[in-house]
Amino acid sequence: MATACRRGESTRLTYRDREGTTSTRRVDPYRLIYTGRRWYLLAYDLTRQDWRTFRTDRVIDATATGQATALPEPPDPAQMVSTGIALMPYPVRVTIRLAVPADEARRLVPPTVGVHQPDGDDATIIDIGGPDADGLARYLLSLGRPLQILHPEEVRQAFLTRTRQLLKDNQ
16 A cells, blocks of 8 residues: 555555445555554545545555556545544534644544644634534533533533533532
């Protein structure tokens, strides 16, 4: 895969997704990205006509085709992998405004948990995925920092319910 990225060579991947389904994809590899735990391939999927990330440990076979890649404008590789890890596997997503600078926000909410966007010098917008609204509410409370839940309403309500219960328990 690294050689295909370096040479700019189209590749046929046999890939097993997170549900265990195996498929064959024709891709134009762009970059390998290491997250500290896993390697990911960022490639343009020629069949789906879109950028995709592939966990390299799920690649069963990779065969170079000998054809040169014709890559459209690539996305930011780290951002693409971060988004895939932090948001894609989860059914519920929340967007918050955390009242801390981006560097501190990345320490509080690692890029494997949330996708960050600076909002001025003293705040950060973060998208976080989770299994349900209550689980996200508990996670947000654990941050121990001022924040605003921008959406969705179901997470905001779960957060308020948890906060009220904490206040009630401490009276």
